[in-house]
Amino acid sequence: MAGLAAVAVRADDGASPIFGVTLPAGYRDWRLVAPALEAPPLDEIRAVVGNDTAIDAYRGGTVPFPDGTVLVKLAWKRVPSPAFPPAAIPGAPTTVQVMVKDSARWPETGGWGFGRFVGGRPVDEAQHETCFACHEARAKDHDFVFTRYAP
Amino acid sequence: MAGLAAVAVRADDGASPIFGVTLPAGYRDWRLVAPALEAPPLDEIRAVVGNDTAIDAYRGGTVPFPDGTVLVKLAWKRVPSPAFPPAAIPGAPTTVQVMVKDSARWPETGGWGFGRFVGGRPVDEAQHETCFACHEARAKDHDFVFTRYAP
Numbered sequence: 001m002a003g004l005a006a007v008a009v010r011a012d013d014g015a016s017p018i019f020g021v022t023l024p025a026g027y028r029d030w031r032l033v034a035p036a037l038e039a040p041p042l043d044e045i046r047a048v049v050g051n052d053t054a055i056d057a058y059r060g061g062t063v064p065f066p067d068g069t070v071l072v073k074l075a076w077k078r079v080p081s082p083a084f085p086p087a088a089i090p091g092a093p094t095t096v097q098v099m100v101k102d103s104a105r106w107p108e109t110g111g112w113g114f115g116r117f118v119g120g121r122p123v124d125e126a127q128h129e130t131c132f133a134c135h136e137a138r139a140k141d142h143d144f145v146f147t148r149y150a151p
Numbered sequence: 152m153a154g155l156a157a158v159a160v161r162a163d164d165g166a167s168p169i170f171g172v173t174l175p176a177g178y179r180d181w182r183l184v185a186p187a188l189e190a191p192p193l194d195e196i197r198a199v200v201g202n203d204t205a206i207d208a209y210r211g212g213t214v215p216f217p218d219g220t221v222l223v224k225l226a227w228k229r230v231p232s233p234a235f236p237p238a239a240i241p242g243a244p245t246t247v248q249v250m251v252k253d254s255a256r257w258p259e260t261g262g263w264g265f266g267r268f269v270g271g272r273p274v275d276e277a278q279h280e281t282c283f284a285c286h287e288a289r290a291k292d293h294d295f296v297f298t299r300y301a302p
Contacts, residue, residue, distance in 0.1 A: 034198075034241050047301075087297075089301075090301040
């Protein structure tokens with residue numbers, strides 16, 4: 001449905017510093033890879049979705065991920081459910097984070113381009129300098145991708 | 152893509168007691184409504200997905216939900232991320248819970264049929280007796296549906 005071509009369709013005017021990654025069109029319609037939870041102080045509920053290339057790779061156990069893979073992590077503040085207090089649900093949206101695989105374009109960062117967006121706009125260069133360092137230190141054994149597919 | 156027709160395609164042999172709801176085919180490909188978190192002792196990470204009728208209703212603010220709406224809640228144990236301990240991720244799957252809207256079929260439970268599945272098999276009648284009572288007590292103002300769409 002949407003691979004690298006979708007990334008060229010810019011959902012806002014801004015591309016990420018360093019990488020030039022934009023918000024892919026239509027990502028809110030993509031399939032779920034897995035939800036996650038981030039402890040305080042971030043205190044967020046998150047969900048990673050992937051384009052068709054990403055989902056096919058996850059389900060087939062394809063690592064490294066093929067060029068054209070796009071992963072998007074949506075994040076929201078964690079708030080108590082007003083209807084059922086033992087549950088927590090998404091509150092205000094915080095960041096949207098994007099990883100795009102293109103081995104030729106980003107050879108120095110494992111083939112991945114990164115983008116972190118707040119309110120549809122990319123955050124600054126300093127924040128983008130931290131992306132690959134953390135993924136390299138902690139997720140190198142899974143092609144620099146933290147998230148695993150939730151069955 | 153999949154409305155009531157999908158419900159007739161049984162992904163396993165078992166239909167839920169009381170309601171006769173089965174696991175809809177292909178629900179793992181459905182779009183995300185919202186993730187959620189359930190406190191201990193359940194201690195679960197969850198994600199609700201919906202068929203096209205459900206997603207259209209959420210995005211259009213349509214309440215009550217139209218006949219043909221199907222919602223599926225996937226749940227997993229919450230486990231620490233081995234790669235990044237401040238995060239928690241899905242562990243073993245626990246339950247899959249289904250709500251199907253058919254006003255003619257289930258007039259006494261707000262038009263909803265319920266199914267709770269463990270390992271692809273429906274749980275017992277006693278558990279299914281609790282579904283509507285809780286949804287009625289706590290989510291009546293949203294057509295008996297707890298989950299709100301996460302933007």
